Amino acid sequence: MTTPLPDDPQLVSFLRQHQSPVPAPALDLEARLLATLPPHVAPRSAGRRWPFVLAIGAAALWGLGQVLIPARQPETLRLATVETHLEESWSHVFSAHAEPWTTEPLP
Amino acid sequence: MAEASPTFPDDTALIQRCLGGDTQSFQVLYRRYQSRVRGTLYRLCGPTHLDDLVQDVFLRVWRGLPRLRQPQLFGVWLYRIALNVAADHRHQAGLQRDQQRTLAAQGHHHTDPLDLNHCHYQDLVERGIRQLPFEQRAVLILHDLEDRPQKEIAEILKIPVGTVKSRLFRARAALRQFFADEGVHL
Numbered sequence: 031m032t033t034p035l036p037d038d039p040q041l042v043s044f045l046r047q048h049q050s051p052v053p054a055p056a057l058d059l060e061a062r063l064l065a066t067l068p069p070h071v072a073p074r075s076a077g078r079r080w081p082f083v084l085a086i087g088a089a090a091l092w093g094l095g096q097v098l099i100p101a102r103q104p105e106t107l108r109l110a111t112v113e114t115h116l117e118e119s120w121s122h123v124f125s126a127h128a129e130p131w132t133t134e135p136l137p
Numbered sequence: 138m139a140e141a142s143p144t145f146p147d148d149t150a151l152i153q154r155c156l157g158g159d160t161q162s163f164q165v166l167y168r169r170y171q172s173r174v175r176g177t178l179y180r181l182c183g184p185t186h187l188d189d190l191v192q193d194v195f196l197r198v199w200r201g202l203p204r205l206r207q208p209q210l211f212g213v214w215l216y217r218i219a220l221n222v223a224a225d226h227r228h229q230a231g232l233q234r235d236q237q238r239t240l241a242a243q244g245h246h247h248t249d250p251l252d253l254n255h256c257h258y259q260d261l262v263e264r265g266i267r268q269l270p271f272e273q274r275a276v277l278i279l280h281d282l283e284d285r286p287q288k289e290i291a292e293i294l295k296i297p298v299g300t301v302k303s304r305l306f307r308a309r310a311a312l313r314q315f316f317a318d319e320g321v322h323l
Contacts, residue, residue, distance in 0.1 A: 035287075035302045038309050040323045042281045045266075045312075048258040049282065052172075052179045056188050060167065063192050064160055067199050 181223040273308035
């Protein structure tokens, strides 16, 4: 708990007794103020729009990704494709019927 | 704060209407608080451009209402805006010139010795408060002249209550010293 501040009634009384009077406002100040107010006040719900904006943005990014990034094949299909390619690539090496390029006589 | 009633709606009800663009409700708020705001600005900044400063405060209030999350703290928020406006204004060069003009004007109209004494003390109080650093001046005015509780001042200025107390203590000590230097011993 902080220490209470000692009062200074003499000083406070002197200050209050000898305050200068506050000058009165211009007669048309209120009217001028009201005339310069912007016509509409921004709605308070502006802050509540952010989740909606973020959701729309996320959906847009996802859609863009679907378009730009090629779809990935399932893993098993990819492996099967690789195996087929390997078999076809190496089958001629071990085949009894040699490919033309193996019997081409050397110069 | 005024009690709620159809004839005298409270601040929260008025603020809700203002958010719908109701300038008449804003006029009620303005009339409710303008003299307090005016007094604070006058004590902080003097008479220079006082009308403009008051107008600036209430324009900021109107524009800032959508961001006010706790309408029940409207008074605290309003004071904070007033102090920000005063802080922005405090380096105006005309402050010193107006002090001299005020003293000269007062001297021309009062010949009664009692009046002269009063004018002298008025000038002393004005100069004494103005020579305080802004932070101390704000706390002294809010507490000793406008009767705001220390806790509310802490909320307005966004400082700890302990800081309010230390600034108030230093402000009072500086004022007493200033008055003593001018030959006035309280």
